Amino acid sequence: MVSQQAGLLVVDVQNDFCPGGALAVPDGSRVVPVLNRYIERFADAGLPVYASRDWHPPQSRHFSAFGGSWPVHCVQSTAGAAFHPELRLPREAVILTKGTDPHEDAYSVFQAQTDNGTLFRDRLAKDRVAHLYVGGLATDYCVRASVLDALSAGLAATLLIDAIAGVELNPGDSERAIAEMTAAGAATATLSDIAPGI
Numbered sequence: 320m321v322s323q324q325a326g327l328l329v330v331d332v333q334n335d336f337c338p339g340g341a342l343a344v345p346d347g348s349r350v351v352p353v354l355n356r357y358i359e360r361f362a363d364a365g366l367p368v369y370a371s372r373d374w375h376p377p378q379s380r381h382f383s384a385f386g387g388s389w390p391v392h393c394v395q396s397t398a399g400a401a402f403h404p405e406l407r408l409p410r411e412a413v414i415l416t417k418g419t420d421p422h423e424d425a426y427s428v429f430q431a432q433t434d435n436g437t438l439f440r441d442r443l444a445k446d447r448v449a450h451l452y453v454g455g456l457a458t459d460y461c462v463r464a465s466v467l468d469a470l471s472a473g474l475a476a477t478l479l480i481d482a483i484a485g486v487e488l489n490p491g492d493s494e495r496a497i498a499e500m501t502a503a504g505a506a507t508a509t510l511s512d513i514a515p516g517i
Contacts, residue, residue, distance in 0.1 A: 326448040327361040329354055329370040330428060330455030330462050332406050335392040335399035337456075342392040344457045344484045348403060353482040354454050355407045356510055362409045367446050369439070370408050371415040371428040371461070374400060379421040393418070415439050426464035429472065440472060450475040452508070454482030459492040466500045476500075481509040 335341045337348045361368050373393035381387040393400040402408065417431035418424070425431070431439050443451075451469050453476060455462055462483055469476040478500055485493030501507065 324447050324449040325361070326367040326369060326443065326446065326451055327357055328428060328451050328453045328455070328465065329358065329368065329406070329408070329412075330453060330465055331371055331373055331393075331457070332403050332455050333372055333393055333399065334401050334403060335373075337403055340392065341390050341399055342486075344486055347456050347484045348405075350454060350456065350482045350484055351403050351405050353479075353510060355405075357452070357454060357479060357482060357513065358407060358409065358412075360513055361452075362411070367448060368409055368412045369415055369428070369442075370402065370406075370412050371417060371431050371455075371465070372400065372402065373418045373425075373461075374416045375418045376421050379418070381418065381421075381424050385421075387424070395419070413442060415442075426461045427468045428461070428465040429468040443474070448474075450477070452477045452479055452513075454479035456484055457493075458483040458485035459488075459496040460486060463496040463500060466505050467503055470500075470504050475506070476504070477506040477508050479509070480507045 336344050358368055374395050375393050377394050378385055382389055382391050415428055415431035428439055433442055451474055453466050466476045
């Protein structure tokens with residue numbers, strides 16, 4: 320059973336993080352059909368759906384060419400930055416943009432803002448959301464950072480473990496990230512735990 324003040328957060332399901340992309344998560348596209356079912360259940364229940372996206376400028380310290388750790392990816396207005404074409408976000412979904420500052424990595428959605436400049440934390444307060452259900456990419460980076468920041472902000476957080484996938488720069492990174500999130504207070508759930516109609 321989902322709490323009445325719940326919201327669904329879909330983290331960075333963008334072309335560059337899926338197979339064939341510039342920074343592909345192995346088997347990352349497998350989360351898409353599962354997330355679509357979560358999206359349908361939350362939207363049908365009238366609960367908010369949030370979707371974050373990396374939206375980097377062409378030159379960013381996030382990229383290895385400029386001192387960072389990553390290949391160029393999710394550059395603003397490119398095909399790689401677009402959401403996966405099979406991700407079925409509702410028209411009412413709130414799009415959250417992060418990584419626009421060339422001096423920030425911005426892994427967490429709590430560094431993102433809406434199209435009108437509202438910070439994610441403020442949008443959650445407006446929507447009276449106290450419990451985030453989180454899935455997407457990548458387990459060991461942006462999902463991890465977002466869940467930990469949600470908990471630090473005093474929100475409840477549930478990790479949708481059937482709708483996440485990790486980069487795994489080092490073997491076991493995703494497993495360690497999940498352990499860190501649950502140790503910090505995150506719950507876990509799968510689609511079978513969230514009934515249609517919520």
